[in-house]
Amino acid sequence: MSRIVYLNGEYLPEAEAKVSIFDRGFLMADGVYEVTSVLDGKLVDFDGHAKRLQRSLGELDMASPVTMDELLEIHRELLRRNDVVEGMVYLQITRGAPADRDFVFPNPEETPSTIVLFTQNKPGLADNPAAKRGIKVISIDDLRWHRRDIKTVQLLYPSMGKMMAKAAGCDDAWLVEDGHVTEGTSNNAYIVKGGRIITRDLSTDILHGITRAAVLRFAREAQMEVEERPFTIEEAQQADEAFITSASTFVMPVVEIDGATIGAGTPGPVATRLREIYLEESRKAAI
Ligand code: PDD
Numbered sequence: 001m002s003r004i005v006y007l008n009g010e011y012l013p014e015a016e017a018k019v020s021i022f023d024r025g026f027l028m029a030d031g032v033y034e035v036t037s038v039l040d041g042k043l044v045d046f047d048g049h050a051k052r053l054q055r056s057l058g059e060l061d062m063a064s065p066v067t068m069d070e071l072l073e074i075h076r077e078l079l080r081r082n083d084v085v086e087g088m089v090y091l092q093i094t095r096g097a098p099a100d101r102d103f104v105f106p107n108p109e110e111t112p113s114t115i116v117l118f119t120q121n122k123p124g125l126a127d128n129p130a131a132k133r134g135i136k137v138i139s140i141d142d143l144r145w146h147r148r149d150i151k152t153v154q155l156l157y158p159s160m161g162k163m164m165a166k167a168a169g170c171d172d173a174w175l176v177e178d179g180h181v182t183e184g185t186s187n188n189a190y191i192v193k194g195g196r197i198i199t200r201d202l203s204t205d206i207l208h209g210i211t212r213a214a215v216l217r218f219a220r221e222a223q224m225e226v227e228e229r230p231f232t233i234e235e236a237q238q239a240d241e242a243f244i245t246s247a248s249t250f251v252m253p254v255v256e257i258d259g260a261t262i263g264a265g266t267p268g269p270v271a272t273r274l275r276e277i278y279l280e281e282s283r284k285a286a287i
Helices: 026-027 045-060 068-082 156-167 210-221 233-237 269-285
Strands: 004-007 010-013 032-040 087-094 114-121 137-142 172-177 181-182 188-193 196-199 225-228 241-246 250-257
Touching: 004 032, 004 068, 010 068, 026 087, 032 188, 032 269, 045 068, 045 087, 045 210, 045 241, 068 087, 068 114, 068 225, 068 241, 156 172, 188 233, 196 210, 210 225, 210 233, 210 250, 210 269, 250 269
Parallel strands: 137 172, 137 250, 196 225
Antiparallel strands: 004 010, 004 114, 032 087, 087 114, 172 181, 181 188, 188 196, 188 241, 241 250
């Protein structure tokens, strides 16, 4: 079934939504994005995603073509038109399509940004069987640019990382810089040792995950100890548990890192409990 997508003010069948070959998203990866999950037909943490989007745009001197209220309405309209109950909404804003290719940013008065949204219908997202088994990760060098706090569409290296993981018979890769884990290719990384949840502190080294913020808040509310600091792969391999978080995986246990089994090799109690709390609270607060 063909989706209805949103492009620059119009709701269109996906085959009719066309963007110029001069669009800077296409030529320069000059664009930002957000992925918001959908549970029970409602948006999870829309405000967090809208705020991070505004920050990403601001850091790149890019204008938003819509207000955040309009953005919420577009998200909701797309969910209605595509009957999405569980899944995701993808949003991308690029610096638009000037008349030709040029490294210099175009004048925003003459070149409006391009905005695209589409839905991804994923029944069973919350009931993902991978969460019951846990996933396996490999470690690779973090060769991305150094402004990972901006959610840009330049995803070639994360994509290569997923391919390296696949070639190694694993599910994903954790990125390592200066001997410490930064994050996963498309998620934040955590370990649990002696009941303490350890995850890298916020800086330009990692994306400030919206799921991360919620999960750490729920963990603290449940009297779990949280330590925000970098950790090594060796420390992770000796941890009791490991897990990742993102809008598309929620809380996902990790049971193997570079061939070493974590804990009992099955999802641990902390990750399992955090996933339950996250899903329960997110369903309640979804709009
Ligand atoms: N990825 N770190 C990176 C590098 C990411 O790409 C993501 C999200 C996260 C987690 O952020 P959040 O909790 O706000 O989803 C961390 C999205 C889901 C994606 O690219 O599909």
